[in-house]
Structure formats: structure tokens, C-alpha cells
Amino acid sequence: MLRTHTRSVAATLASALVSVLAAGCGASSTSTVTEPSPSGSAAQGCRAVMARLPGRVAGLSRTATGSFTASWGDPAVTMRCGVARPSGLTSTSRCDEVDGVGWYSQEFTEAWRFTTIGRSGFVEVTVPAVHSPAADALVDLAPAVSAMPVVTACR
Template identity: 45%
Template sequence: MPGRAPVAPPYARSVDASPRLSPWTVLPSLVRPVITLSAATAVCITATGCSLGDDAPRPPVPSPTGSAAAVCRTLHDALPERVDGQSRVAIEPETRYAAVWGDPGIELGCGVPRPEVLTPGSEHYNPTAEAVEVNGVSWLVEETDGGYRFTTTGREVFVRVTVPDAYAPEVNPLTDLSDAVRAAVPVEPL
């Protein structure tokens, strides 16, 4: 049908952005093994920390180049002012490749390196890594100390969102971010 998002792959389940997700039923049912992962061209960058003060969020600041930088600037302009009920926070130095909402910060980085679990030959490569699809965007799911890290798959540029446990279920912010990612970050051709 014209104007509709592509059909979700069989390993993922779409999430409607209108209802808030239940921590007891949705996250476990959304996480599915990824059978086939994209062979996206990685953008090699160096991540550095932002210094915002003692209590301020410190998102990684990617430094994409070329067409990846242009995609990230487009995404930055499309990002919402609120994510999971949290307002956007100013970060220093100002950048168009990272954003933060709330305290503790829900952090987004655009133009990040390919995750190791998606890199054939790496020590942590896992072709069956878990992923979730939210509003037409597929996200790799990685548990971290204190939260979850979600990284886009099947897109020309990798976008990473780190969500602290304070926002459980941690998948909720993706409902507010996926529309902007879907509109700004092109799908990688097969």
C-alpha cells in the first residue's frame, strides 16, 4: 500500500507508538533473535566524552564524515523535544551528532561505529543477536550496566540510543525516536 512502512521481517515485532509499553509484558515479547543482519558500511569514528559539569549527562560525541555527517545533521533537526516524557537537555560542546533527554540522560549518538556483535570476525560477533523493531526501525538490543543500548540495524548510518534503568521498560524511548530515525536515516539497500 502506498505510504505504509515496509513489512517487518519475521524475526521482529512492530510496536505501535500510541500506547506506552508495559515493563512486564512487552520488552520480553519484543526481543527476538536476529537471523540475518545487515552488511552496512561502518563509519569509522572516535567517540569522545562531553564535559557538561559534574552532574550533567556526558553522551559520547560521534564525529561522522561525508554523507554520514549529512544524514546525522538531518536526523538532529528531526529529533523530538521530548522523549519518554523527558525534555531535551543542552549539551556542551554543542553538536549535531548527539542529543540527550532527561536526567539521568537518555543519550542518542548518530554516526557511531558498527557494534562488535554485528562485525564478522570480532571477538563478540553474534549473527543471532537480539533485536526489536519499533515503528519500522530495527534496533540491536544490548544490556549494559545500568540500562540498555539500542543501535539501529539495516540503515546507512548507525544510530545508538542508551537508556538508563530509571526509564524501565527501556524500550519506551524508541517509540518517540523511531519516526525521526525512519524519516532521516535511509534504509540500507540489500
């Protein structure tokens, strides 16, 4: 388990994660972000997360906010709160902790997707590869995402 507590350590994690991406890879802008429909404790936690979102993430200004979504910049760093559990997330999946929030990481051709682990609902953050280091977004979102209640510790 990797625990990080500052932007510089988080940046080191992100640099390692994105080093496998080809230099100059871009991500196309997302015109529509699918709005999740959380219920119960996930919806309650998402409302708390949304109320605490920062105006800037990874140096990018907020460009859109929905009921349970937000985006920053172009190409957009996107956050969706109340998404379904990722199909690849298992009890043995790696959990990287950034400023007290556990994340499951998925690599795609032009972006990284991070989904919270151990919270009452799942928060998903997608960071296009052009916004490196990707962990800057996680550091900036950690105070808001910390409003989602913890149900299990990052292991």
C-alpha cells in the same frame, strides 16, 4: 524477528528486556556524551535525524543537543548519531523492529543500549534502567531515526 508498531507493543518488548534488571537499579547521570564524527552518507543521514529530534523522549524534556548527540532527562536518555558499528553486532544478531526502525540491543548493569540495524549510519540510544519501559524512547525517536536511509531490512 519481532515487529512492533505501537507504544503498547513496544512497552511490552521493553518490559521483557528490562525484567532481568534488579528493581530500583539506577543509572548515574552522564556529564559528557562523546560526540561522534560521521562522514559521507552517515553524516548526511545524521543531519536529517538531528533536524527531526523531538523535544520530549519517554516523557523527558531535552536537556542537551550537540552536532550529532542529544539527551533527555536526568539520568539522561542519550542519542548519538554516526557511532561505530557495535563490536557484538553480527549478521545473525537479533533485530527488533520498533515503528519501522530495526534495533540491536545490549544489556548493561544499569541501562540498555540500542543501536540501529540496516541504516546508512549507526544511531545509538542509551536508556537508563530507571526509565522503564526502555522502548518508549525508541518509539519517540523512530520518526527522527527514520530519516536515516535504510540499506538493508531488519531481519
